[in-house]
Amino acid sequence: MKAGPDPMEGEPDRQLSVSMKKLILVTGGAGFIGSNFTRMAVGRGYRVVNLDKLTYAGTRESLRGVDSGLHVFVKGDINDRELVLQLLRKHAICAIVNFAAESHVDRSIDSPGEFIRTNINGTFELLEAARTFWQELEPESRNEFRFLHVSTDEVFGSIESGLFTESSPAAPNSPYAASKAAADHLVRAYHHTYGLPTLVTNCSNNYGPYQFPEKLIPNTLLSALQGRMLPVYGDGSNVRDWLYVEDHCEAIIRVLERGRTGSAYNVGGESERKNIDLVRSICALLDKERPRADGRSYVEQIAFVPDRPGHDRRYAIDITRIRRELDWKPSISLDEGLARTLRWYLDNEDWWVPLVRERYQGQRLGLAVESRDGRRQ
Numbered sequence: 001m002k003a004g005p006d007p008m009e010g011e012p013d014r015q016l017s018v019s020m021k022k023l024i025l026v027t028g029g030a031g032f033i034g035s036n037f038t039r040m041a042v043g044r045g046y047r048v049v050n051l052d053k054l055t056y057a058g059t060r061e062s063l064r065g066v067d068s069g070l071h072v073f074v075k076g077d078i079n080d081r082e083l084v085l086q087l088l089r090k091h092a093i094c095a096i097v098n099f100a101a102e103s104h105v106d107r108s109i110d111s112p113g114e115f116i117r118t119n120i121n122g123t124f125e126l127l128e129a130a131r132t133f134w135q136e137l138e139p140e141s142r143n144e145f146r147f148l149h150v151s152t153d154e155v156f157g158s159i160e161s162g163l164f165t166e167s168s169p170a171a172p173n174s175p176y177a178a179s180k181a182a183a184d185h186l187v188r189a190y191h192h193t194y195g196l197p198t199l200v201t202n203c204s205n206n207y208g209p210y211q212f213p214e215k216l217i218p219n220t221l222l223s224a225l226q227g228r229m230l231p232v233y234g235d236g237s238n239v240r241d242w243l244y245v246e247d248h249c250e251a252i253i254r255v256l257e258r259g260r261t262g263s264a265y266n267v268g269g270e271s272e273r274k275n276i277d278l279v280r281s282i283c284a285l286l287d288k289e290r291p292r293a294d295g296r297s298y299v300e301q302i303a304f305v306p307d308r309p310g311h312d313r314r315y316a317i318d319i320t321r322i323r324r325e326l327d328w329k330p331s332i333s334l335d336e337g338l339a340r341t342l343r344w345y346l347d348n349e350d351w352w353v354p355l356v357r358e359r360y361q362g363q364r365l366g367l368a369v370e371s372r373d374g375r376r377q
């Protein structure tokens with residue numbers, strides 16, 4: 001797709017104030033992790049140009065309060081190579097952090113096309129723009145330039161016991177995971193073929209503020225509060241590893257600043273929990289913070305529903321590399337993170353109520369619990 005006469009919305013022409021840190025292009029920065037990352041990066045003195053298509057999953061409301069002197073928002077598509085190149089040149093970007101993606105596995109099962117277009121083709125267009133720009137740079141800037149691609153542990157598929165390392169083979173099981181794995185391979189190839197200074201992070205399930213209400217944890221919280229059923233798939237014994245979003249963002253900053261180019265880093269919470277136990281934990285928190293009017297436990301809203309074929313049993317990754325090389329480890333326990341997340345959703349109804357009303361009316365949201373791994377529960 002070519003840039004039209006005025007494809008941009010926001011303030012693309014505004015020059016950012018000069019500060020001590022570098023200028024980065026964040027893609028998908030109006031989504032869940034991208035907005036948390038933008039807030040953290042700007043808080044650390046980075047200047048951020050934020051490129052986001054504003055799909056159903058993105059909203060500028062997630063960027064409220066971000067220092068506008070250090071942040072510019074541009075509405076646009078990562079498939080628009082000309083637009084990306086224009087932004088890279090105009091702002092003399094030092095690094096790209098690519099969050100832009102279709103990220104909901106259920107949607108990838110229902111309609112995979114958009115996942116191919118954004119997650120694979122979009123990453124390719126972004127890499128091409130980056131390669132052109134990078135090759136134009138002076139040697140010193142070329143050495144400092146980084147292309148960081150944010151990916152998922154789902155590229156490795158399911159594991160019964162043990163942990164996936166960075167050298168485990170890709171074995172994706174959903175169109176979402178396959179599209180992310182394809183993009184990871186492209187990024188790797190651009191390093192090996194052209195020398196582009198790339199980095200990849202493969203992270204486990206995130207949760208925390210500004211997560212779209214269609215994902216497991218916010219959906220469970222909001223469904224419980226609305227007095228709806230909390231269906232749990234099969235016997236609820238599927239295991240996921242959970243990481244509080246701010247820990248993920250901290251890991252990305254470390255990889256960006258000190259990661260070895262050409263490498264991938266696993267990022268995980270070392271917090272495995274069965275789905276049923278996670279939902280019970282959320283119910284217990286709600287019982288304490290927002291007791292039901294009838295005095296009974298939210299656990300009574302849990303209902304087991306038949307399992308679906310192909311459900312990945314367990315994701316689990318080894319974080320030795322990032323711990324050893326970059327001194328990163330998760331700092332927020334799952335119970336502490338869940339408590340913070342619940343508090344945030346209770347305090348920020350003005351963020352999620354309009355979203356639910358405007359974007360999900362008539363859909364399943366708030367009517368069923370869904371998990372990130374693509375299983376409607």
Ligand code: NAD
Pocket residue numbers: 027028029030031032033034051052053054055056057058059076077078079098099100101102103104118122150151152153180202203204205206207212372
């Ligand atoms: P999200 O769905 O909340 O946000 C995605 C953002 O990308 C949205 O703002 C959307 O508008 C934007 N976007 C979509 N298509 C675009 C396009 N073509 N051009 C520009 N912008 C576009 O996703 P998230 O949960 O914040 O995930 C961010 C990244 O992290 C994704 O790449 C995802 O694969 C990866 N990841 C997510 C998790 C998780 O648990 N959420 C875990 C590991 C990795």
